[in-house]
Amino acid sequence: MDTSLLDPPASARPVMPTAHPWPAPDPTARHRAPHTRRTVALTLAGTVAALASIAVGNTAVGAIAVLFVISWPLERLWRRHPVGVRRLALRTDLAYAVASPALQFVGLVAAVVLGAVSLAWLPGLALRPAVGLLPGWVRTTAGILLFDVLVYWTHRWSHTVPLFWRFHAIHHSTRHLDWVSGFRAHPLDGAFIAPAFAFVLAAGFDAEITGALAVLQFVVGIWAHLNVRWRLRKLRFLVLTPDFHHWHHANEPEAINTNFSTLLPVWDLLFGTFRVPDGPGPRRYGVDEPVPTSIGAQLLHPFRRTGRRVRRRGVRADAATG
Ligand SMILES: [Zn+2]
Ligand SMILES: [Zn+2]
Known part of the structure; x- marks a missing residue:
């Protein structure tokens, strides 16, 4: 059968934009x-x-x-995208990593203030007597699940509330995901978790558990950004995988507002935002709105009036595709 009519010559095919020069990862390429x-x-x-x-x-x-x-x-x-070690804005992400102790200190101060003024500890205190009646292992399990679901909703609101998105857009502005890109985050972006933290602590759940969870989420965050093509199909429903989080960063219409979980994907399954399709992984990462490339300008960016912010991520009703 003559397939020439079905498959036009390369010169006749539309030319793809070259803003994102890497090809889509080939899931069959296992070499x-x-x-x-x-x-x-x-x-x-x-x-x-x-x-x-x-x-x-x-x-x-x-x-x-x-x-x-x-x-x-x-x-x-096992690289997913063939990107060289000296990739775009590597110095910016390295600067975030080097400055992380100072940025974490700023974030911690902001978190203490935000946690106090949010008054989220008030309902926590009201719940405290009931939490005190729970057996130890039930309290531990409930504390882990409660903290993780609150982190899910905080992250989801970071995408849908324009004020929060101003800060969270910095994390999403990277066009490459790899070992160091996870460090790129505005210190006040992380501070938005403070009300959840205040609520859980005031309710009487163990401070060590919530602290350990915060550290675990940081470690898992590093792992989730790795430029690796592992699909981990069985694990992806149980715990955050690179494939899952790469789709969260994808700048593609179907991927907007999906995969908000930062530890247990069960929350995305439960609230209809889970999306890890088979086939090739994401082609493009980043945001459409202009975000400066240097760390100094990025830290100031949320406080600047930059006119229309392109990628306000309204939650789409059809976000869940399983
Ligand atoms: Zn996000
Ligand atoms: Zn991320």
Whole structure:
């Protein structure tokens, strides 16, 4: 059968825009990336930097170096998008990572103020006597689930409430997801979790559990941004996977307002926002609105009047596709 009519020559096909130059990942391509000399050299350099910075007591730089040593080989072996190590705005994300202790301190101060003035601790106090009656393991399980569902809704409102989106758009402005891109977040973006935190603590759930969950969500956050093509089809309903979170970052119409969970995807399943389709993964990440590329300008960006913000993410009724 002559297929020439069905399959026009390459010169006749429409030219795709080149703003996002990487091709869609091919799920059938299971071959490993080559072990280049540069990969080995960079891994060794990262190891040396990790040990040296730990030796001089610089935990932030040490943590970044350790992260690099663990993540970079994974991203070379199972990479999703063929992006070089010196990719667009890498310096911005590295700056966020280096500045993370200072940014976390700013976020913590803002969170304490926000948690206090939100009065979310008032209903928490009202609930405290009932929580005190629960057996230990029930209280622990309920505390984990309650905190995680509140984080889900806080994240969802970060996309749908324009004021919150101003801050959260910084995290979504990265056009590459990899080992370091998860650090890009405005310190006040993280502070919005404070009312949930105040409520859970005032209700009498263990502070250690909520604190450990916050740390766990940070670690899972790093893992979720890795530039790896693992699909992890069985795990994706149980815990956050890179595939799940990459779809959350996808700048594609069908992916808007999906996959808000930051630890347990059960909340997206429950509230109709779960979407991890089979087939090729996302082609594009980022936001349509203009966001500056340097860390300083990004930290000031939410406070600037920049006219129309393109990507206000109204919740779509048809967001859930299973
Ligand atoms: Zn988000
Ligand atoms: Zn993210």
